[in-house]
Amino acid sequence: MGMDLRQQGGKPGRAQPSMNVTPLVDVVLVLLIIFMVITPLLAKQFWLHLPNKIEKDQPRDLSDKDKPIVVSVTKAGEIKINREVVSNSEFSIKLRRVLSASEQRTIFFDAEDDAEFGNAVEALDLARAGGAATIAVLTEPMASR
DSSP states (O other): OEEEOSOSSSOTTOOEEEOOOHHHHHHHHHHHHHHHHHHHHHTSOOOOOOOOOOOTTSOOOOOTTTSOEEEEEOTTSOEEETTEEEOHHHHHHHHHHHHHHHTOOEEEEEEOTTSOHHHHHHHHHHHHHTTOSEEEEOSSOOSOO
16 A cells, blocks of 8 residues: 555645555466466366176176166157156156166166157156156167167
8 A cells, every 4th residue: 555645635744545456466367367277277088987898799687777777759759768658747757766676867868860859858857857867868779669
């Protein structure tokens, strides 16, 4: 803080305080530069969960708890849980039961190419409401429906 002895609307000869903000601006600019340099370095990694590699010659015997849960939407607007057609009103309840029986909260989502986008999004919302924590969207069509 500096003192200004000039007369600026106060009593003559009385000191008027004036704030020097230059050091504050310098500190803020240095912090801004530091954050601008560090921010791109933080976004260079992300976590990717891949299934374990399984030999193609080995048959897979999966118990009911280990079988993946597949939710699919047809072009007719039907929602299926593991090839079983379920109505929209019963979907969340049925999915919650299936998830609790399998002791997992991950589902795989598949929609036919001709399925309406609104129906697919509604199925995703219902799946989230049904207790699905992780929804993996299938990028390739399933071998058998």
